[in-house]
Amino acid sequence: MEDFDHLSAECFDVYQFVNYHCKSTASNYNKEVTVAALVSRLQIYVERVNSSLEKSSLQFVSTMSQAIKEIDMMLYNTRILMEKRSNLRIAIINVHRDTEEYMANLEHKDAIFKKLQLARHAMQESDSWGKVIVELDEILEQNDTNGSKDKFCILKKSLCALKHMSGHAEREAQLEYYKNKIEILATPSVAYCFQTGNITQCVNLANLFKIIDRFSQLKLSYRAIHKNNLIRKWQRCSETQSGTDVIVRFYKFLKDFIEDQQQLCEVVFNDVSEIIDTLSETLIDLRYYREYFTNNLLEKANSKFEFLIHTAKTDSQFALDINKKIGDATIHQDRLDCLNEAIFSYFNVFVEHYPDMEAAHAKEFIKGMYVKNADPTEIIRHLENYNASLVRTIDDTFERCVVITRKKYINQIYIMMKNTIDAYIGVYFEVQKMFLLNEIDFIDWNMLQYNINLMQLLGDLLRIITYFENKYSLVNPINDSTINRANALTVYNFWQGQLFNSADKAVMVVEEKNSELFFSLRNVGNIVHGNIVKIILLAIENHFLQMDFSRGETVDLPDCSFVPQEYITQVGQYLLTLPQHLEPLLLIPSDSLKSILCFCENAYGEGKACADILLNLIVEEITKLYINKIDGIASLSLFGAKQLAVDIEYFGNVLEEMGILPKPDLQQIKALLKMPLEQYNILSIGYNFRLVTMIRQKRNIISR
Structure with missing residues (x-):
């Protein structure tokens, strides 16, 4: 299955x-x-x-x-x-x-x-309270501070046991009475122990004052004792010595005091706060004495700036050394800031007056800039020296401001130096006018040299302004590398809140001042450059005065029978010889000259040689002058028109030989002058309408 x-x-x-x-x-x-x-x-x-x-x-x-x-x-x-x-x-x-x-x-x-137990204990303590008081009184009469300390401890414990019993307020008052009595008894020992610096005895005293709840009073006593000692030390130094060595010696004494007390404070008070507070209180109490003493030295100093710099550096170095000696992670920063403030506070009055001192110094510096009725060579040498001194003045001024005020007034100093440079540009403006006071009818190559030298000095000034802007611009504040990096630590924390006050407003003012400054410099540079061109054109203007087309010959001679007139051949010869005068000056210009030329004229920035650019500018001016002279001719006969065309063609050939292309307007005028009278209106189509009209009127041609 x-x-x-x-x-x-x-x-x-x-x-x-x-x-x-x-x-x-x-x-x-x-x-x-x-x-x-x-x-x-x-x-x-x-x-x-x-x-x-x-x-x-x-x-x-x-x-x-x-x-x-x-x-x-x-x-x-x-x-x-x-x-x-x-x-x-x-x-x-x-x-x-x-x-x-x-x-x-x-x-x-x-x-x-x-x-029942508490009541029994209280009854026992109550019975012993009176006994302990009697024993304590006997010990105090014997000036036994150690014995009184032990009995006071028993009394203090007894008070705690009896705090719920009636009469507690009276017992507290009794305890406070014995605190005061023990403190008074121990006071002479306090002064002695702190004066001698015995650490073991100071520790015993500290334990006693802790038991009687008066440890804070012990600290106050420590500061008061040493503060008085330090103040007396200052008084002895200031009375027996003179000069800046007093401050240096006192600062050294304060540093020695720190080294002597450091171990004691660490053992007795568990830190060095008491040293810091002692120094702070001492320096605060000495503020007006130090201020008065320093002011007397300042009035006697040969160089007030050097004295203030030395004093400021001494203070800064002392503050740095102190911070290194006692600076600790366990010390709260507020304590160190308070000490730094105490070190520098007396110097505030000198810091506040510093801008006025710099303003007075700048005023004297500006006054020395100006020159009057001097030889041009001396003027150039004077400006050259001032260009070099201006850089040093700028650097020295800002370095002083950083050291003395720790940048507090850097904005004001910046704007003040802007105004100084602006005033210096004004000196150049006055000098260029002095170089043209006595105009002459012939070219003066020496005057040309002076103006080119002046242009080069303006280039140096442009370089100085660029340096000034890159290093000291408020938009990009002074690099801290200008200050000792070590001094940029805690020493300067106190001043940070005072730096660059109203910064936005200051930057706005500086930007406006910058635009004015460079506008002024460019304006003076353009004027000097125009003077150079004007001096070169002086001979040209004299040659053009010889232009004469008033002769009325009507004979229609062939063009080959015309030769240039003397005025234009003189102009041509002058132009052909002009490069040999300019090339030594402008063929290989200095960096300063190149920079100011590019700053004032854009054409110089195209990469060509300055001499070639200047020649082109001169040719432009000659062309304008030539056209103006032609415009001033009332009428031109057929002979006169052909003669003028020949003159213009010669002028163009000279320019081509110099490597300069003739100007289009002059070429059109030459073509219009050659046109047959009966075909003028037809052949002139497409030409400059203004020139066509001008030549038509000169040649008496009817417009159709």
């Missing part, structure tokens, strides 16, 4: 089962016999299954009654257990109620017992 085990499978397929058995070898002869046999076998299998089910049912029925009995027994036991649990809960509640009453009774009795 094992073939039918798969009938109970979940995926059993009847059709598949039948087809499988019908395809077997035995079923090929008679399928009905095969099916009948298969059915018989299935019936037998069903009977066996039914028999197995019946047997299992009988077994289940026989065991069911026993299972029910066991379940009933479990339920019975459960009910008994629940009853016991309920009884136990009631018993616990009863026990808890009884215990709570007993515990409350015990706690009440314990509280009464403790109160």
Whole structure:
């Protein structure tokens, strides 16, 4: 029957089962016999299954009654257990109620017992309070500070025990009385110990003052004792010595004081805060004495700036040394800031007056700039010297401002130096006028040389202004590298809030001043450059005075019979010789001269030689002058028109020989002059209308 085990499978397929058995070898002869046999076998299998089910049912029925009995027994036991649990809960509640009453009774009795103990102890302490006071009075009469310390500790503990007893306020007053009495008794020892620097005795005193709750008063005494000593030291130094050595020696004494007291303060007070506070209080009390002493030295000093710089550097170095000696992570920054303020505070009055001193110094410097009725060579030498001194003056002024005021008045100094440079530009303006006071009718090559030298000095000034702007511009404040980097530490923290006050306003003023400054420089440069051109054109103007086309020849001569007139040949010869005068001056110009020429005239920035550019500019001016002269001619005959055309052509040939292209307007005038009268109106189409009209009027041609 094992073939039918798969009938109970979940995926059993009847059709598949039948087809499988019908395809077997035995079923090929008679399928009905095969099916009948298969059915018989299935019936037998069903009977066996039914028999197995019946047997299992009988077994289940026989065991069911026993299972029910066991379940009933479990339920019975459960009910008994629940009853016991309920009884136990009631018993616990009863026990808890009884215990709570007993515990409350015990706690009440314990509280009464403790109160009785406290009362008994208080009565004992109260009895001993008077005894301890008597003993303490006897010890104090004997000036025994150590004995009084022990008795005071007992009295202090007694006070704590009696704090709930009546009369506590009176006992507190008594305790405070003995604190004061012990402090008074120990005061002479305090002065002696701090004066001698005995660390062991100072520690004992510190313990005593801690016990009597007067440790803060001990610190005050320490500062007062040493502050008075330091003040007396200053008085002795200032009375017996003179000069800046007094400040140096006093600062050295303060540094020695720190070294002597550092170990004592660390042991007695656990840090060096008391040293810092002592120095701060001493320097604050000495502020007006130091100010008065420094002011007297300043009045006697040969160089007030040098004295202030020396004093400021001395203060800064002292502050730096102090911060290195006692700077500690455990020291609060506010304490160090207070010390730094005390070091520098006396110097504030000199810092406040510093801008006035610089203004007076700048006024004297500006006064020395001006020159009157001097030889041109001396004037050039004077300006050259002042250019060099101006750079030194700028650097020295800003260095003084940084050292003396720690940048506090950097804005004012910056603007003041701007005004100084502006005034210096005004000197150049006056000088260029002096070089042209006496105009002459012939070219003066020396005067040309002076103006070119003046132009070069303006280039040096432009370089100075650029240097000034790059290094000291407020938009890009002074680099801290100009200051000793060590001095940029805590020493300068006190001043940070005073730097660049009203910065936005200052930058606005500086930007406006910059535009005025460069405008003034460009204006003077343009004038000097114009003077150079004017000097060169002077001879040209004289030659053009010889122009004369008033002759009225009417003979129509061929062009080959005309030769250039003398005025234009003189102009040509002058132009041909001009480069040899300019090249030594402008062929290889200095960087300063090149920069100012480019600054004033864009044409010089085209990469050509300065002499060539100047020649082109001169030719442009000559061309304008020539055209103006032609415009001034009232009338031109046929002969005169041909002569003028020949003159213009000669002028153009001279320019071409110099490598300069003739100007288009002059070329058009030459062409218009050569046009036949009867064809003028037709041939002149496309030419400059203004020039066409001008030549038509000169040649008396009727417009159509």
